[in-house]
Amino acid sequence: MPVRTLDDLDVDGAALGVRVDINSPVDADGGLTDDARIRAHRETIAELAERGGRVALLAHQGRPGGDDFARLEAHAERLDELLDAPVSYCDGTFSADARDAVGALDPGEIVVLENTRFYSEEYMEFEPARAAETFLVSRLAPALDAYVSDAFAAAHRSQPSLVGFPERLPAYAGRILERELDVLGSVEDTPEPRVYVVGGAKVPDSIDVAEHALENGLADTVLTTGVVGNVFLLAAGVDIGTASEEFVRDRGYWDEIGRAADLLGRYPDRIDLPVDVAVERDGERVVLSKTDLPPRDGESAMDIGPATVAAYTDYFDAAGTVVLNGPAGVFEHDLFGDGSRDLFTAVADSDAYSIVGGGDTAAAIRKFDVEGFDHVSTGGGAALTILTGGTLPAVDALRR
Ligand SMILES: Nc1ncnc2c1ncn2[C@@H]1O[C@H](COP(=O)(O)OP(=O)(O)O)[C@@H](O)[C@H]1O
Ligand SMILES: O=C(OP(=O)(O)O)[C@H](O)COP(=O)(O)O
Numbered sequence: 037m038p039v040r041t042l043d044d045l046d047v048d049g050a051a052l053g054v055r056v057d058i059n060s061p062v063d064a065d066g067g068l069t070d071d072a073r074i075r076a077h078r079e080t081i082a083e084l085a086e087r088g089g090r091v092a093l094l095a096h097q098g099r100p101g102g103d104d105f106a107r108l109e110a111h112a113e114r115l116d117e118l119l120d121a122p123v124s125y126c127d128g129t130f131s132a133d134a135r136d137a138v139g140a141l142d143p144g145e146i147v148v149l150e151n152t153r154f155y156s157e158e159y160m161e162f163e164p165a166r167a168a169e170t171f172l173v174s175r176l177a178p179a180l181d182a183y184v185s186d187a188f189a190a191a192h193r194s195q196p197s198l199v200g201f202p203e204r205l206p207a208y209a210g211r212i213l214e215r216e217l218d219v220l221g222s223v224e225d226t227p228e229p230r231v232y233v234v235g236g237a238k239v240p241d242s243i244d245v246a247e248h249a250l251e252n253g254l255a256d257t258v259l260t261t262g263v264v265g266n267v268f269l270l271a272a273g274v275d276i277g278t279a280s281e282e283f284v285r286d287r288g289y290w291d292e293i294g295r296a297a298d299l300l301g302r303y304p305d306r307i308d309l310p311v312d313v314a315v316e317r318d319g320e321r322v323v324l325s326k327t328d329l330p331p332r333d334g335e336s337a338m339d340i341g342p343a344t345v346a347a348y349t350d351y352f353d354a355a356g357t358v359v360l361n362g363p364a365g366v367f368e369h370d371l372f373g374d375g376s377r378d379l380f381t382a383v384a385d386s387d388a389y390s391i392v393g394g395g396d397t398a399a400a401i402r403k404f405d406v407e408g409f410d411h412v413s414t415g416g417g418a419a420l421t422i423l424t425g426g427t428l429p430a431v432d433a434l435r436r
Contacts, residue, residue, distance in 0.1 A: 047088055089143065092131070092147050249359075381406050
């Protein structure tokens, strides 16, 4: 069943609970160090305000116990700067104060309610019917006329604020959610040949993506980079040195080498591996081609080199679509950003339709100012869930 969208919602004067994902990097004082997700939600929030909605934003920030577990006051201030409509902040989520704040909204006004995860039930996963019985949902829903789900990046969670409200209120997908589902949910309709680039450090997830894409004919070719590339090199019997091996072992990914070898055995002509890597030697970046391997003791393969970028660029030039997840190296380190910068630039500059996902991937794109992708997903885990053929509980909750 298709989800209802904002085109189906009678917004004018309605009190709307709008679940967004503005979970952002914050400093020790709760100040924002990146506002990309807040900017991304502007479109939905501005549309609802312009159409006369009384908008109550629901969102989480961090996880209980984590350094980034914080109030949403800074988020509200940033939204107020970014939007033409007035944005206030309320330090309750479903308390009488919060319900009063929602009730006091005039059409076109916005209030940011407090971090949903300040309430223990919100950090649990429930079936929708049970989620609707939680205090957050059962107390706040009566103050609302409708619910809008725009939190694509959290849609793989079945937490109360994501799956409970549609049991009690008419529920609609916001513009971000709608676009993400359109793009990521219809990869099979994009131009062929399709090239998937799997990098970064979440090796089991990346192998799941590669396996799903190869088995289901979504990808013609899978290109590997990052730690994922190192695991595939090990699976192919390439000696990338003891430090690289230790890294893979320490992360608990040693068994993934067997899975990578299995995929290489099944799809030998459809998976490609780095042909050079970069290590740190005497404080400098040193690129080692395959014939230079293994690196010296203590040197770990931390990036791909220019020959790999060049070889992969040939695939991008011939591709109809490129789907990319994960940085090509330790892009946070000055010596190891080149691979990600150059590879991402090659994708963005190619004529292929390009879809990019992942939290660190998006951070790398911003760091290197790479422009020209067709779609940069706001979600990491949620995007991976779709790319591995999984379903999103928060989206399923809208289909009732
Ligand atoms: N060769 C490598 N060795 C160690 N870490 C790497 C390597 N390549 C990439 N990384 C790390 O992978 C991390 C990002 O991976 P991941 O979380 O899977 O990406 P995303 O959030 O985009 O899905 C970055 O912190 C980066 O430093
Ligand atoms: O940042 C998020 O996910 P992501 O790191 O997978 O992109 C979402 O806000 C979900 O957060 P969670 O993984 O703490 O549930």
